[in-house]
Amino acid sequence: MKNPFDNESRLKAIIGSAIDGIITIDNRGNVESINPAAAKIFQYEAQEIIGQNIKVLMPNPDKDRHDDYISNYQKTGIRKIIGIGREVMGQKKDGTTFPFLLSVSEVQLQDKVIFTGIIHDISKLKEAENAYKKLNVELEERVQLRTSELFEAIKNLKQTNEKQKQAELEVRKALEKEKELNELKSRFVTLASHEFRTPLSTILSSVALIGKYKEIGDMEKIDKHIHRIKSSVTNLTVILNDFLSLSKLEEGIISNRPSYFNLKELAEELNEELSPMIPSTLQLEYLYTAKEEAYLDKNILKNILLNLLSNAIKYSEKGKIQLIIAEHEQNIVITVKDEGIGISKEDQEHLFTRFFRATNVSNIQGTGLGLNIVKRYVELLGGSIQLKSQLGTGTEVTLQFSKK
Numbered sequence: 001m002k003n004p005f006d007n008e009s010r011l012k013a014i015i016g017s018a019i020d021g022i023i024t025i026d027n028r029g030n031v032e033s034i035n036p037a038a039a040k041i042f043q044y045e046a047q048e049i050i051g052q053n054i055k056v057l058m059p060n061p062d063k064d065r066h067d068d069y070i071s072n073y074q075k076t077g078i079r080k081i082i083g084i085g086r087e088v089m090g091q092k093k094d095g096t097t098f099p100f101l102l103s104v105s106e107v108q109l110q111d112k113v114i115f116t117g118i119i120h121d122i123s124k125l126k127e128a129e130n131a132y133k134k135l136n137v138e139l140e141e142r143v144q145l146r147t148s149e150l151f152e153a154i155k156n157l158k159q160t161n162e163k164q165k166q167a168e169l170e171v172r173k174a175l176e177k178e179k180e181l182n183e184l185k186s187r188f189v190t191l192a193s194h195e196f197r198t199p200l201s202t203i204l205s206s207v208a209l210i211g212k213y214k215e216i217g218d219m220e221k222i223d224k225h226i227h228r229i230k231s232s233v234t235n236l237t238v239i240l241n242d243f244l245s246l247s248k249l250e251e252g253i254i255s256n257r258p259s260y261f262n263l264k265e266l267a268e269e270l271n272e273e274l275s276p277m278i279p280s281t282l283q284l285e286y287l288y289t290a291k292e293e294a295y296l297d298k299n300i301l302k303n304i305l306l307n308l309l310s311n312a313i314k315y316s317e318k319g320k321i322q323l324i325i326a327e328h329e330q331n332i333v334i335t336v337k338d339e340g341i342g343i344s345k346e347d348q349e350h351l352f353t354r355f356f357r358a359t360n361v362s363n364i365q366g367t368g369l370g371l372n373i374v375k376r377y378v379e380l381l382g383g384s385i386q387l388k389s390q391l392g393t394g395t396e397v398t399l400q401f402s403k404k
Contacts, residue, residue, distance in 0.1 A: 019226060020037055020120045021035060021100075023054070025054050025115050027115075029055065030051060031049050031050050041092075059091040062089070100120055153170040256381055261293070289324075289326045290327040304374050308336040308374060311370060318339075320339055342391040354372040
């Protein structure tokens with residue numbers, strides 16, 4: 001028979017190592033326990049919070065209303081927060097506020113009732129949403145600028161007959177640019193709204209389910225949903241990076257700034273960022289036959305490899321993914337190889353086209369921007385890219401860059 005104290009120690013260890021904040025309060029709103037993740041989120045030491053009223057972690061108006069929430073629930077039994085995941089604002093020790101997802105559950109112990117709150121900081125997610133809104137505004141401004149250029153071209157056309165043909169050409173080009181930009185904006189808005197909605201829904205549903213599974217102590221399902229949250233956040237980051245990279249490339253504000261850096265350390269950074277989205281059925285392997293030091297733009301190379309490795313993970317259900325770094329004559333050769341679903345010969349000739357997606361990936365999330373961005377980044381570094389693939393056996397992408 002299992003020792004109940006072993007179960008209690010195991011539960012404390014799981015709660016103590018959880019990436020999300022967990023706080024318990026009594027029926028008067030006083031904090032009984034707070035795990036390290038929650039203390040870190042609010043910038044307090046645990047002993048500073050335990051015994052305090054939970055209101056200390058709230059900004060107004062929630063701070064002034066919190067006692068009424070508990071009192072009304074105890075009198076009427078009507079749940080306004082308990083069992084319902086929602087977005088709220090928290091207040092850190094230094095007074096700054098931040099958004100987080102809160103899921104509250106009621107736990108009946110032998111001698112009392114306690115309330116457990118699961119806290120997931122969504123500050124980064126909100127920053128991504130704000131960046132998306134800002135990018136959308138910038139696109140609108142560029143459309144207005146193109147329209148202004150069009151009107152100016154028409155004005156010039158009326159002023160002189162001698163330049164009529166040239167003006168007509170300018171008008172046609174301006175119209176084509178405006179049309180292209182409008183199409184880009186339209187596809188961007190459609191893609192962004194769809195691609196952001198799916199992982200956001202996953203995060204919200206997982207947070208709500210974590211609260212329910214916490215009540216019955218099903219830690220296996222809690223861990224499963226925590227992994228789903230981490231994977232969704234990683235997917236959001238990849239999508240946002242695609243959109244921001246495309247915008248910067250279109251505006252010509254990205255430049256090649258090479259410097260010496262360690263390739264092995266870069267691979268370790270990639271592994272750390274990608275690990276949340278790697279399922280147990282996949283193995284990520286790094287092979288080095290080249291010198292560890294390289295002279296390239298590290299940030300651009302990192303974006304290239306993040307994109308290629310993310311694709312390999314996304315389109316592989318099982319097997320091995322390899323990142324191979326080698327030397328050939330005066331070049332550094334980097335290969336990303338997977339054993340995934342592969343790409344048909346018909347689709348391969350269009351893979352580097354913006355917004356193009358292969359016919360066999362319609363049920364998998366994606367923007368169709370990744371390989372287009374990768375190719376433009378590779379060219380910016382003065383390198384070359386080759387892709388080999390076969391349906392059902394996998395894909396191999398090879399990059400070559402000069403050592404100097």
